[in-house]
Amino acid sequence: MFLLFTTALLLEKSILVLALFTVTLGVAAYATLAERKVAAAMQDRVGPNRTGPFGLLQPIADGVKFFMKEDFMPNSAERWLYILAPGAFMFVACMTSAVIPWGTELTLFGRPVALQVADLNIGILYILGFTSLGVYGVMVGGWASNNKYSLYSAIRASAQMISYELAMGLALIAVVMLTGTLSLREMAEQQAGLNWNVWYQPLGFLIFFVCALAECNRAPFDMAECETELIGGYHTEYSSMKLGFFLFAEYINMFIACAVIAVVYFGGYNFPGLDPSWLGGLMGLVVMLAKTFFFIFVFMWIRWTLPRFRYDQLMQLGWKTLVPLAMVNMLLTGTFVLVFES
């Protein structure tokens, strides 16, 4: 009996992991197309429309192109680290999706299947931990390329990511104090209906959002790959699918970051009037994905609106504005929690 149960669980989780992996890759692939389409619309252009209807096959064409390109490695590169870096970046990007609750429960073959790979009781710490590992991919890649621009960019990126993680963590602590849990599922459950965390933590959300942009290396904080100054940044020396991995992992990061924003601040799979258990549990998934896609759109919207920060401005914003603000936010939240709970 125990063996049967374990086998079933193993099977269920494997399928879930596979499905999540596929969906993540699919979303990341189509995010590249969406990015170009959004950019085009914002600039009154058309965007890619040659590959299939509305350019829908563009991500596949891009993928094929990446595979067909020459895989060039500079002579002076640190061979193994050079190969390892894109893989590590991709791996870390994919790992973060494990703790995100995509919906409540599906009932399949008479057994409830939680739409979450692992309901860790330290979900938020897990995500913070893995996002901070993400800097290794950039750092190692930039360093192993043995190119001064790559190195500059890697140093910038790591400094930026480390600086903004601080404010990000501080903003999240306020949410944790409010909800009293580190588990993302419990957090999502607490925000039933319209009882979303963002109403209690508007400042915290703003800080978290800005930090998420910086963590994902997205404009206006795309210091790591400013084309104009650093000729592409840490992936200057990369070509073929290795470059593809770097670019792809960034889109996965964006997807995950948006999912985390949706779960932590915008009620996850909850939406007033739409019970997440409808359609056999699919409703929650739909709501969750809709929120995630909305934030992905906002990320793109910001990218095609705001110019890049200068490096010192970036550091100033991170250390002199966001960190103190996050601390104030933490202090205020703590006071409120103390006053209202006693």
Added chain:
Amino acid sequence: MQSLTNRSKVVVNKEMSFGERLYLPAVFQGMWITLKHFVRALIKGPNTVRYPEEKRSFAPIWRGWHVLKRDEEGRERCTACGLCAVACPAEAITMVAAERQQGEEHLYREEKYAAVYEINMLRCIFCGLCEEACPKEAIFLTDRIVPADYVRQNFIFGKELLVEGIEPDKRIDVSKRQKHLTEKQAPPA
């Protein structure tokens, strides 16, 4: 110095107000603008022309690939007087004159003609001064684009590329350009 247009702005490196230092109002302002463009593009479609399928029409007075006209009977109008070459500011035109022989009356309208007539399309600036200089209405600029090429030599267009065909369907219509030129050269009323 006095400003003539009143459009110049004096750059002031003034201290930013608190609202400006917040940066957020400016962010939202910018995002509002891009959103307007986004929505507009979704509803009304983009401003661009889908090029290979859709082509924008040329201006009726477009100045492109030159043509050496023939007259109604199919005789070349050019008499190799060289006024176009003199007028050309880019020194793009050269020609060699020759005398019309017996039996060539159906080919050349006057006793003298251009045996060689070359325009270097890399030198030409398509200003149209050759048309204005021509006393015989022989040379005109048309709305055809000079095609790209890999070899410089191929940009020197000789008579085979410049003179229009004799057959009526190979004649090149320059009436719009001609009308423009007459209007331009008409004495002010």
